[in-house]
Amino acid sequence: MTRLQLNLLGWPAVKVTLEEGDVVPQFTSSKVQAILFYLAVTRQPCARDTLIGLLWPETSQKKARVSLRSALYNLQQQLPDVLTITRKSVTIAPECQVELDTAVFSQGVSSDDSEQVRQALALYRGDFLEGFYIDDAPEFDYWRVVERERLRQLALSGLERLADYDVSRGETAVALKSLRRILSLEPWRETIHRRVMLLLARDGDYNGAIRQYQQCRAMLDQELGVPPMSETEALYRHILTLRQRPPKLKLPVPPPALIGREPELAALTGMLADPACRLIAITGMGGIGKT
DSSP, X not given: OOEEEEEOBSSOEEEEEETTEEEOOOOSOHHHHHHHHHHHHHOSOEEHHHHXXXXXXXXXXXXXXXXHHHHHHHHHHHSTTTEEEOSSEEEEOTTSEEEEHHHHHHHHHTOSOHHHHHHHHHTOOSSBTTTOOOTTOHHHHHHHHHHXXXXXXXXXXXXXXXXXXXXXXXXXXXXXXXXXXXHHHOTTOHHHHHHHHHHHHHTTOHHHHHHHHHHHXXXXXXXXXXXXXHHHHHHHHHHHHHHHSOOOOOOOOOOOOOOSOHHHHHHHHHHHHOTTOOOOOOOOOTTSSOO
């Protein structure tokens, strides 16, 4: 059985496993790859005219059909037994085993199991088909953008849920990694900036919280030309106030003292000093000072 492995999160990578081993296919153009990506993600039979509209919308029908035949021939040569091609449609062959990172990611990140969510987010190496572009193919570009946004929103939602879970377990440092990853994808998310500030302040890192506010303010001014929200400003002022308070003194805990029991202590001391005494048992009701 032919096995097709596609990693489409980040820069796309294709690997096919045949009987003789793994093969990295050589495609003649980016449009050849685009056909494969589209068919693998949709997993539906696609009419030839639809593929022409996706990739050769400005080309004459005659020339576009020749280009499509050439692209499909290249795919068949590089990926034998992967496609089912008829006179009207093209699809991924049902007997071909397809491993698609976007499918694994979508299923795992929607799980209620935090570890499955964490594993799924590890697959998110970048946006869908990041860096992959095709000139003069607006319909394909629109499909790519819609799919990219869908997967990105799944990643953002999963990161927020994972941060909530880690905060509830007291894993502040781990939660901060998830929140900062959200900001790497959408740096204008002011609510996430506030969450980072709050977690840092709760952990006693007031300077770190203030730096986070300054980054937020600079980004909003540079990218959007707006000041921080009133909620962000209020949190910032509160953190400044907390930083100015004197640190809490951590007083040493006094050792426990035993009140009274002088005769018992004297008797025990004598027993412990006697080499013939191998075992001492102290009995009595709870609260009388055995410990």
